[in-house]
Amino acid sequence: MRILIKILIGLSLIVLSNLIMAEQCSKSCQLDQVKAYFSALDKVAKKGSLPSDIDTLLELTHDDVKYIHVEYQANFTKDTWRKAFLRNLKLGRYQNTDKNQIRILNSIAGKNHLAVEYSHGLIQENGEWEKTDKYLAIFGFTDGKLSLIKELW
Template identity: 65%
Template sequence: MKYILIIGLIFAGLVSSKATLASDCDSTCQLAQINSYFSALDKVSLKNSTINDIDSLLALTHDDVKYIHVEYEANFTKDTWRKAFIRNLERGAYQNSSENEMRVINTIFGKNHIAIEYSHGVIQPNGAWQPTEPLLVIFGFTNGKISLIKELW
């Protein structure tokens, strides 16, 4: 009986460890989330985007996400950020075409954070992507999800 209890405790520990590992998000996972974020943000920026596009973007983030834009003095929670997106949508601010695309240029990985150099750009008729100026953003992660987006431009 004592051995069964010990084996049970070891098994429970292994299951718990695997569950913890499954919820971890290493740098590859984090970078994939960032690329998904930029793709979803591109979709929100398209002419005729919808509230569903906004909600799809925000679904990629942690419930307690903070969006901070230093230059514009923005400091949003998920709810206030959603409202800001909807205001922009309603006033017709999103007018990009499918040729507009943001891309990650460089990354610096830190503990639960990634510094991203990225750029807006336009896909040319020959298929080449023409970037505009490079920009800097810091992404933070909590429980494997984006929990901080801090724009530093």
């Protein structure tokens, strides 16, 4: 009977540790998610983008995501952020081409957060990417998904 109890306790600990690990997102997982976010954001910002591109971007985020832009005093939930994207799309504000691209320059991982230095840039005729201004954003992760995007520029 004692052996059975020890086995059950051991199995319970394994299951619990796997559940905890499933909710965590390692540094490489975080970086991959931010890269996917920027790639989807590039697609939204292109001329001719569609509402489905916005939905694809937002699918990368947690249901309780917050988008905060300190300078512009933006504080969006997933729903209000989607409405803002759709409004900009309707107004024709997305005019980028395939040559526009956001790239990560540096990152620092913290507990469930990633600080990211990034830049918008243009791919030149010679194929080289030329960055413009540098920006800083903090990305938070909950249940392995993006739950906070805080722009600090």
